[in-house]
Amino acid sequence: MTAAFQASLLDPDEESRLGPLGGTVRRTHLGRGAWIDLRPGWLTGADILFERLAETVPWRAERRRMYDRVVDVPRLLKFYDEGETLPDPVLDDARRALDTHYGQELGEPFRTAGLCFYRDGRDSVAWHGDTIGRGSAEDTMVAIISVGSPRPLLLRPRGGGPSIRRDLGHGDLIVMGGSCQRTWEHAVPKTTRPSGPRISIQFRPRGVR
Template sequence: MVAMPEALQASLLDVTDEVRLAPLASSVRRVPLSAGAWIDLAPGWLSGASALFERLAADVPWHEERRVMYDRTVTVPRLLSFYGEGDPLPHPVLDEARDALSAHYAGELGERFRTAGLCYYRDGRDSVAWHGDTIGRGSTEDTMVAIVSVGAPRALLLRPRGGGQTIRHGLGHGDLIVMGGSCQRTWEHAVPKTGRPVGPRISIQFRPRGVR
């Protein structure tokens, strides 16, 4: 049986049930990193994030995943769901977000965002280890991964591959982060475990074709 989290405590700053996006061009701020990597940040890009969280928590076919690590099979510490090209997304605003991101980054990316991967962090024990999205073309080409967060804020950490200063961003309540340029090859990112009491969070990752 998949263990489901407690109900989300809605943000006092996001009290609307109307789920909508802000204009991306006026919301996003770029932060250059190193080695040709960068991130774009748009805090609160999506309003009605608590309402969207509740819909996704209830409607998405979440599942646990088992992976082989260090000669043993372990349970991935978060729930997952993946929507490939042509799969209907679980809420219309996700189609709008994918289209808006594709239009905004068309000149730099040169292609559309095609897939959506969803992660459900039920509490502070759920996490994702240091990694880059280098399965497929991301291992050899510059690409982009756009992440929209709904639910309780969690820390997203970034650091250069091989060592260096760690950058910390708290993401939640409709925030957007886009990792671009060489970020997947030359930097790593993680959502660490925390012993602090935190509510559940869902992240939606939009990727181009052939990037995982």
């Protein structure tokens, strides 16, 4: 199940650089006021950034109560709150670019960054929406950059229904907007197939978790 990280042959850059947004972003309307934007390969040199983050971020293994027992969270985590220094200058550049592109539509800047390290196919995140705080009642946005090996992100309507799948890695950007956090759910499922490591970087506005 565990596989070593394999760099993409399509991303040989030795420096991490952001491409344009603008007309390169593809929006899909999901219904019920929800939408997703996808910009494949927004970050070139993403494999270099993956290696830097994997080595330098102070990753934490957490445990959480589930029903009547405490279990390991199946991924490593690090959260950067407002005012905290991000672990790489490229992430500052990414947040500024997202603010420029989405600022008018969102009506506020992205403030925080949450990082998740999926070490192999055993690491995952269950179905959920980012509804701790304002996301439970207000339209908002969550922007995710994926670096490392691709993993599927699944989305489905809250309450049940067919799911859609987007395979994200090697610098891809996905933005979940509108009512997506409260009317849809998303997950990164476990897999028994060989799967290399992946890091996701999630930018959120104030009060959204």
